[in-house]
Amino acid sequence: MMIQGGRYQDRQVLAPSSLQAMFSPQWVYDGHNGDTCGQTLLTYGLSEFFVDGTGPARCCRTKAVDLWGHTGQAFGLLSGLFVRPGTGSGFAYVMNGEALAEDDDPRSAGRFSRNYIWEENVMDGLCRLIDGL
Structure with missing residues (x-):
């Protein structure tokens, strides 16, 4: 189970069964059953999505994580929270003030x-820091 079984500072915050549901596939793209947001959302749990370390939404440039x-x-803010299954590690980020319009300027596109x-x-920098990647 990930995220310390739903415990924080010796308090049960989420039931292990809730975590299991959040981080288990509830929807899997089959080629016809929904919008994948540019092939980035292919497996979805309960508000969490799986990021294949070799797929189009990958977070790390040189490692499959x-x-x-x-x-x-929203409104100039970009954020994310990601965990690495079975390791107890992950990362979060929050940023704003990007120099270019996200969707309207081709220079915003990832490499x-x-x-x-x-x-x-x-994400690439944070991804390489977790578990000494």
Whole structure:
């Protein structure tokens, strides 16, 4: 089970069964059953999605690191929270003030994934720090 079985400072915050449901596939793209947001959401739990370390939404440029998490975007804010299954490690980021319009300027596009260039840079650095990658 990930995230210390739902415990924080000796208190049960989430039931282990809730975590299991959040980080287990509830929907899997079969080629026709939904919108994948540019092939980035292919497996979805309860508000968390699986990031295949070799897929188009990958977070690390040179290593295949599988993660579960969720990104956010609103009013100039880009954010994400990701955990690495079975390791107890992960990362979170929050940023704003990007120099370019995210969707309207081709310079915003990532170089190795379908994430924005700023997310790629931040996630790649954080991804390499978890578990000494």
